[in-house]
Amino acid sequence: DTGVSQDPRHKITKRGQxxxxxxxxxxEHNRLYWYRQTLGQGPEFLTxxxxxxxxxxxxxxxxxxxxxxxxxxxxxLEIQRTEQGDSAMYLCASSxxxxxxxxxxxxxxxxxxxxx
Amino acid sequence: xxxxxxxxxxxxxxxxxxxIINCAYExxxxxxxxxxxxxxxxGPALLIAIRPDVxxxxxxxxxxxxxxxAKQFSLHIMDSQPGDSATxxxxxxxxxxxxxxxxxxxxxxx
Numbered sequence: 001d002t003g004v005s006q007d008p009r010h011k012i013t014k015r016g017q018x019x020x021x022x023x024x025x026x027x028e029h030n031r032l033y034w035y036r037q038t039l040g041q042g043p044e045f046l047t048x049x050x051x052x053x054x055x056x057x058x059x060x061x062x063x064x065x066x067x068x069x070x071x072x073x074x075x076x077l078e079i080q081r082t083e084q085g086d087s088a089m090y091l092c093a094s095s096x097x098x099x100x101x102x103x104x105x106x107x108x109x110x111x112x113x114x115x116x
Numbered sequence: 117x118x119x120x121x122x123x124x125x126x127x128x129x130x131x132x133x134x135x136i137i138n139c140a141y142e143x144x145x146x147x148x149x150x151x152x153x154x155x156x157x158x159g160p161a162l163l164i165a166i167r168p169d170v171x172x173x174x175x176x177x178x179x180x181x182x183x184x185x186a187k188q189f190s191l192h193i194m195d196s197q198p199g200d201s202a203t204x205x206x207x208x209x210x211x212x213x214x215x216x217x218x219x220x221x222x223x224x225x226x
Contacts, residue, residue: 004159031212042122042205042216043160056212091159103148103209107159 025094122217139206
């Protein structure tokens with residue numbers, strides 16, 4: 001158990017609906033990352049938080065996607081007006097503060113989204 | 117330049133054999149090279165990692181070999197076991213930038 005929790009584990013939704021995923025990182029970690037993983041591919045970076053500040057967003061993160069980390073603890077990823085192409089595993093990872101720990105990302109089990 | 121290439125895409129090894137997965141990168145800014153293991157339905161888990169000032173790192177049956185001049189690194193799994201059957205991802209990082217390879221699906225036959 002890595003300590004990163006994601007909820008829900010699975011989400012099935014109809015095209016056009018909004019969905020929200022939650023990530024609870026390891027408690028002492030100040031860095032939090034969201035990734036998307038499709039079948040047979042490695043995780044693709046979506047966005048990164050240091051504490052509550054969203055410092056980087058990938059071009060993959062269209063304007064239908066929004067992420068927050070309001071108190072620097074848990075984070076949410078919302079997808080509005082879902083499309084079938086959004087079907088994927090959404091992974092959250094966290095890492096620590098010091099120069100060594102920040103390189104080590106611990107992943108949650110992911111939320112598998114299926115858009116019908 | 118942000119890509120990490122990984123091969124083979126899939127690998128079948130007999131129990132007790134050596135599994136070798138290769139990765140290559142272009143961006144010389146990368147300064148940390150972790151390998152992750154992922155089982156079905158689980159998130160990736162850190163297996164072993166290396167910095168570019170070291171040519172080899174060994175942890176139990178897992179060894180990373182690193183060739184800085186060639187910008188290549190590889191994972192060797194000695195005495196492969198059926199429990200090693202999983203998907204393996206190499207990654208390259210600098211700062212908060214993490215780039216993953218496409219993965220290698222390893223099957224170890226009993």
